[in-house]
Amino acid sequence: MPPRAAFSRTTTAARATRASMSADKPASGRRKAGAVSDLGALNGHLGYFIRRLQIWVFQDFIRTLAPLEISPAQFSVLSVINANEGLSQAELGNTLAIERARLVRLLNRLQKRRLIERLPSSADGRRHALRLTPIGQTTLKQAMALADRHEAGLLAKLGEERYGALMEALRDPSASS
Amino acid sequence: MPPRAAFSRTTTAARATRASMSADKPASGRRKAGAVSDLGALNGHLGYFIRRLQIWVFQDFIRTLAPLEISPAQFSVLSVINANEGLSQAELGNTLAIERARLVRLLNRLQKRRLIERLPSSADGRRHALRLTPIGQTTLKQAMALADRHEAGLLAKLGEERYGALMEALRDPSASS
DNA sequence: ATCATATTGTTGACTAGGACAACAATTCCC
DNA sequence: GGGAATTGTTGTCCTAGTCAACAATATGAT
Secondary structure (H helix, E strand, C coil), X not given: CXXXXXXXXXXXXXXXXXXXXXXXXXXXXXXXXXXXXXXXXXXXXXXXXXXXXXXXXXXXXHHHCHHHCCCXXXXXXXXXXXXXXXXXXHHHHHHHCCCXXXXXHHHHHHHHCCXXXXXXXXXXXCCEEEEEXXXXXXXXXXXXXXXXXXXXXXXXXXXXXXXXXXXXXXXXXXXXX | CCCCCCCCCCCCHHHCCCCCXXXXXXXXXXXXCCCCCCCHHHHHCHHHHHHHHHHHHHHHHHHHCHHHCCCHHHHHHHHHHHHXXXXXXXXXXXXXXXXXXXXXHHHHHHHHCCCEEEEECCCCCXXXXXXXXXXXXXXXXXXXXXXXXXXXXXXXXXXXXHHHHHHHHHHXXXXXX
């Protein structure tokens, strides 16, 4: 009992077309390299489409923030630190679902770039209290401006209804374990 | 993935906060270990939520297909080959947005497991005509059954409206390059 | 107070994914 | 025939993600 009962439409969607010969190609016409085939069993699976969109969105984000050399992961880390000054690495990792070891190296790079600091926690000798340096704050501000431009482009590309539907549906997916 | 949803039901309440707490502790006491903090600037960004859901979906897919040891990428490759027997690696790569070099190594592993074959293309000496072996066909059939179970679980977890909205919004061709 | 247990941050090692350059073989097309 | 393009392949690099181990520190039961 596949779940597609309600939303099936089965496979009629993506019927790939073989381009006709000699449409409008650059100087040397040859077999179309952009040809796309039938997705087959992938058509009923949400994960595939989510993945494709996610990759596209991240690539656009990376392109847009390239002048600052801030990756999506770095942006998320800076944002959460900025919104929760003094939090620990464990809390940060829990918030963003980044594993401890991975987070250590992420923070190392940000610290080397003088964007964040690891202060000793007065209450707990094991923890570090994380916060942005002044440089980190201004960098994050610039990053947020670019990220907003990225988001605006995303909305333009998807269209308002689709963007809104996605935002609505994606917020707070109850997931654990 | 940490239990994010259990605490942060209100997305709007998240943007206030961060008033003047001390550097390493909230005024009212120690933060709990599993606590989740404010997402800050991430809250308006679609990419973050897409990413979180995509990770969750893939992890569930991997768990569900673990008995067959078929990854999402491998499943997509087998599905497209099955639906387009004899296609070339270039066409397969274009269809799934997998780069040539990466696809070569993906196919190497599947070929070593006797799930696919690379036949010489009669028309073009450079190409390989890809197809599933009998073992590959039965494996894919089993994988599709498990993938459908995964999909059903996904629908149950998200709820019908949200699942349907996502499928609707994601399915159309809007992403490329 | 003591001792087992848990948490925090860190390092090392390993696997996958993705990007890019170079290359040989082949095909296209003028 | 010969230059240009395509196809598959290999090599190399870098980032992500996972896991195990470890030292330092904190916690809690007794």
